[in-house]
Amino acid sequence: MAGSKRKKMAKGDVVFNAVIYTFFALFVLITLYPVINILAYSFNNYLDSFRGHIHLIPRKFDLHNYVDALQLTGIRRGLLTSFARTVAGTITSLAANALLAFILSRKKFPFRRAFSLFWIMTIYVQGGIIPTYILYSKLYMRETFWVYIIPGMINALYVLVIRTYMKSIPDSLEESAKIEGAGYGKIFTSVVSPLCKPVYAAVGLFIATGHWNSWFDVLLYNRHTPELTTLQYELFKLNLVLRHNVNDVKGSFSGPPRSVKCAAAVLTMLPLFIAYPFFQKYFIDGLKVGTIKD
Numbered sequence: 001m002a003g004s005k006r007k008k009m010a011k012g013d014v015v016f017n018a019v020i021y022t023f024f025a026l027f028v029l030i031t032l033y034p035v036i037n038i039l040a041y042s043f044n045n046y047l048d049s050f051r052g053h054i055h056l057i058p059r060k061f062d063l064h065n066y067v068d069a070l071q072l073t074g075i076r077r078g079l080l081t082s083f084a085r086t087v088a089g090t091i092t093s094l095a096a097n098a099l100l101a102f103i104l105s106r107k108k109f110p111f112r113r114a115f116s117l118f119w120i121m122t123i124y125v126q127g128g129i130i131p132t133y134i135l136y137s138k139l140y141m142r143e144t145f146w147v148y149i150i151p152g153m154i155n156a157l158y159v160l161v162i163r164t165y166m167k168s169i170p171d172s173l174e175e176s177a178k179i180e181g182a183g184y185g186k187i188f189t190s191v192v193s194p195l196c197k198p199v200y201a202a203v204g205l206f207i208a209t210g211h212w213n214s215w216f217d218v219l220l221y222n223r224h225t226p227e228l229t230t231l232q233y234e235l236f237k238l239n240l241v242l243r244h245n246v247n248d249v250k251g252s253f254s255g256p257p258r259s260v261k262c263a264a265a266v267l268t269m270l271p272l273f274i275a276y277p278f279f280q281k282y283f284i285d286g287l288k289v290g291t292i293k294d
Helices: 002-042 064-071 073-105 112-124 129-138 156-167 171-179 184-195 197-213 216-221 231-247 258-287
Strands: none
Touching: 002 258, 064 073, 064 258, 073 112, 073 156, 073 184, 073 197, 073 231, 073 258, 112 156, 129 216, 156 197, 171 184, 184 197, 197 231, 197 258, 216 231, 231 258
């Protein structure tokens, strides 16, 4: 009887595992198919791509699409602006969020609960697009590079994540530093921040991804300033041209072909694919907030 139950349970486990693996395999296929399809088009000959029906592999392999994509003036400008925006925005935002989180994590700070509630409210209560547009116009930030950096420098969610991680650091470390004569600035830079590398890496990756993929603020504030365009905004404009070509009843063609646009899309994804493996370890550790115990 025991042996038959084991066999039945073993068969049930096999069926269950087969269903689970099949489900996740289909999920991965559905998730990766658009990316693989874009890759196939980007490496396919641009004349042959007009025929369509390219799915997982290119029909006629060609690298000229990437050369043509990089020759587009908007793509070159957008690449430089996106890189500068991502680097400057990530450094300034991470520093500002970390400093604010450090202040709110200090038990002796008298207004930490009131300020914490204030920052939490900003997650749920916002002014809206039109008041925000008017405010940035009054502050003379439209058609400037700083509209990408200053408004989003503080994010309440990131502050809460970093603060939670800092609160899990043993108080004995701070007390030892105070005995040695260290002030709060020294404690933040030499004691707390080195221990917060995992959460800094996780939050920094989120911030960098947000800056790199942003395009809507360009449309709102800098669409008439070509030198401040971003890579994602240029990809957005190329996509509009592609839709226009598809819906044109005359079949006329304007703008770069689809294969070149797919190559531009791959260029926008490539930096994140390259950077993520280097931050993967810290990224996973940083998401385990609150696991350190005194």
